[in-house]
Amino acid sequence: ETGVTQTPRHLVMGMTNKKSLKCEQHLGHNAMYWYKQSAKKPLELMFVYNFKEQTENNSVPSRFSPECPNSSHLFLHLHTLQPEDSALYLCASSQGGPVEETQYFGPGTRLLVL
């Protein structure tokens, strides 16, 4: 248990559906991240928020829309996804400062797009 929770753990959706992934951290961290991990590919950083402000958007398609209402919660809104978006979506948090930047990962949401 890392102090970072994600729901749902598994999600199957059609290409026309709209769904949201939720992440919550109980560590008092200031920075939160969304990563995508596809089979046999490295971790891909998608979005970073620090003190609720988006500081990184790695050319992610607009069908992925992040939301960070406060430093403890992070959402990823999904709409009109493609089958190639099927992957493990990981949320992480860290202090957001210059030292000891260990990332604490949630258990992930395994997404299948049909």
Added chain:
Amino acid sequence: QKEVEQNSGPLSVPEGAIASLNCTYSDRGSQSFFWYRQYSGKSPELIMSIYSNGDKEDGRFTAQLNKASQYVSLLIRDSQPSDSATYLCAVLEGGGSYIPTFGRGTSLIVHP
């Protein structure tokens, strides 16, 4: 473009042997280095961090850092089948940056 390179493996070692995992990075200004372990179907978890040149030991794990040569390694002594996982190297540049760059990971298989 910051790059972190790892041999994807798999690296196969017998139980009880020393497993040596290597990572090179391109940004000479990098200051912080991390090794994460990821079991199949699970999320990454930190096992070691290192900030200064030299060795850092924690139980069966030793991280080695050589900033002049821009590489960081992880040695696992007395390898166990439970060590079988993918090991991710992550590098953080200095100057207040907090977003690490991850390598693609090395798959380690420890066979009985």
